[in-house]
Amino acid sequence: MEAYIFPEFHREPSSFPAIHLAQDHEAVCYFHSRYRAAIPCDHCGRFLCEICAIPVGNRQLCAECLAQLRKQRDESGLVHYAALFDNVALFLVTAPFVTVIFWIFTILSAPASLFLSFYYWSRQWSLAPRSRFRFGIAILFSILLIAIWAFGIYQIFNHRR
Incomplete structure (x- = not known):
């Protein structure tokens, strides 16, 4: 019998995104209404929790803005292809x-x-x-x-x- 331990098993809990449930009168994530907002999207301004914030260069984007920027193909920081x-x-x-x-x-x-x-x-x-x-x-x-x-x-x- 063999057992395989995945590298993520040894990962420290502090390296996971912090998920905090929102209290009364706190800003909530646009996509998760139960989670406390941690940062606004740098493109659209929506409040995002730690899970939804996608770092792109020095900006934090939501998934919808990232998809929209990829379609425009003119935003710096997004690599669409690489000439070999x-x-x-x-x-x-x-x-x-x-x-x-x-x-x-x-x-x-x-x-x-x-x-x-x-x-x-x-x-x-x-x-x-x-x-x-x-x-x-x-x-x-x-x-x-x-x-x-x-x-x-x-x-x-x-x-x-």
Whole structure:
């Protein structure tokens, strides 16, 4: 017989949100009429209990305002997507090889991939940490393609003499 203890089992009770029942003549939560209000929503001003207050950056929002702000897609502090520039850089050097017709575009895509790889090497644009392996592969392929193009152009101009 095996028993698993979840990490939350050892969590201190003080780290849970404090739930206080409202007394007479106290402000109550907009969503829970029995709980004492702890903080107003920074967007709409509704009173919220500790359970309903959602911290977003340095603001406290209710669930409805958070959903509304996510639909607007212009509020700072809400991340809706993250551009994965390591994938873009790798795509720029490998995509022209999918078909033989597009291999000529590597003369433009290889330097662009090299620029993206170096520019975004130390910048993290994703919430989840990512390795730099794809950037490394993109840099190697880009340098290889640029060297092939340089050698080919040198050979073309050298044979014309």
